[in-house]
Amino acid sequence: MDNKNKPKLGISIGDTNGIGPEVVIRTLSDQRILNFCTPVIYASASLLKHVRKALNAEHFQFQEVESAQALVPRKINLISCWENELEVNPGHPTPESGKASLDSLLAASRDLKAGLLDGLVTAPINKDNIQAEDFRFPGHTEFLTSYFDAPESLMLLVSGGLRVATVTGHIPVKEVPARLTEELLIRKMTILLDSLRKDFGILKPRIAVLGLNPHAGEQGLLGREEVEIIRPAVVQMKERGYLVFGPYPADGFFGMRQFQQVDAVLAMYHDQGLIPFKTLAFESGVNYTAGLPIVRTSPDHGTAYDIAAKHIASETSFREALFVACDVVRKRFEAEMPVV
Known part of the structure; x- marks a missing residue:
């Protein structure tokens, strides 16, 4: 693949x-x-050098650039987000580490919004110490939904099929039943179906919807949400011609x-x-x-302070997040190409 068509992530x-x-x-x-993308890290040279030395990662090399308008193909690019030396204290969240995570996220989001990047891969944040005047959100999903002016979004966990x-999403369990409405379920099912088609290339996606209550x-014996909210929403989507099934225990x-018989599953709440x-x-x-x-995209794990700097953290999920972002960018690009 030539450099011009590689996603800038x-x-x-x-x-x-x-x-x-x-x-x-x-x-x-x-x-x-x-060979698959042009990575652009938003951090600082001193931080990357510090972690590289600790990991003895001699094969990791990067090119510092002034902006996303000056990216170097076939290089790992770095855009500095802070000037002062950052104290690294692995395993311990601090105000400084929270501010650095926010500075990085905001800088990458600005460049993405300006069209200088094709996608964003977010490493894990601490949802508490990142809070600031310009970040009053429970997590990445809610922030990005607001920042990119999306009416609504959907957290979708992906691993192969x-x-x-x-x-x-990130709300207390006791608030879940009150949040569920037929209209909300229909909106979420619509987002999921659209994403399966547009982002994952599934022409006629099938989704299974879970119930809220046991069994x-x-x-109605163990709860009325399935009878009054979930099943009517599923029926509506079926009447519109979509392959939607449930609710299932x-x-x-x-x-x-x-789950092996469908393309996606829609759960009622986070856990x-x-x-x-x-x-x-x-x-x-x-x-x-x-x-x-x-x-x-992002890995499906958190900050994992308990194993930070112990050199045992697996990069598998982050690597998969990078590849999923590459695939979705390409699928969206191909979908926008005119048919000849």
Whole structure:
């Protein structure tokens, strides 16, 4: 693939005291990555040199550039986001590591919004210490949805043919039932179906919808949400011609591996979908934000302070996030090309 057509992928460094810098450097130490994309790291030269030395990652080399308008093909590019020397204290979230993660994210997002990048891969942040005047969000997904003026988005976890999305995101479990409405489910199903077609190239996607309550409510005996909200939404989508099925009891659905018969699963809340997903695909899982005008992926793990700087963090999920971003960028580009 020629350099002109390789996706330019921004990489926000995440919390500098977590495993983000480590998995970024481990991933990009394999120079074959440059055959697929042009990586652009948003951090500082001193941080990358510090982590490179700690990892003994002699194959990791980067080119510092002034801006995303001056990227060097076939090189790992670095755009500096802070000037002062950053104290690195692995395993311990600090105000400084939170500010650095935000500076990196904001700089990459600005360049993406300006059309200088083709996609964004975000390393893990600490949702507490990143909070600031210009970041009052529960996480990346909510921030990027707001920043890119998307009406709504959808958290979609991806590992090969396993795809699990969630209707509600980072909210307390006790608030989930009150948030569920027929209209919300229809919007989320629509985003999921559109993304499966546009971003993953599935022409007639099939999605399974999970129930909220044990045994999918047992016809109302264990809860009314399935009868009054979830099933009517599924029926509406079926009447519109979509291949939507459910609601299914969540435990049996995953226990019997019924997810292998559909292209994606829609869970009602965060842990209902992410616990089985991470059990099945923790190291290879990718968090994809569907419904945005831009492409954003991330690894499906957090900052992992407990193993930071112990040199045991796996880069597999981050590498997969990079490749998923490349694939989606190309699929979107191909979809926009005129038919000859």
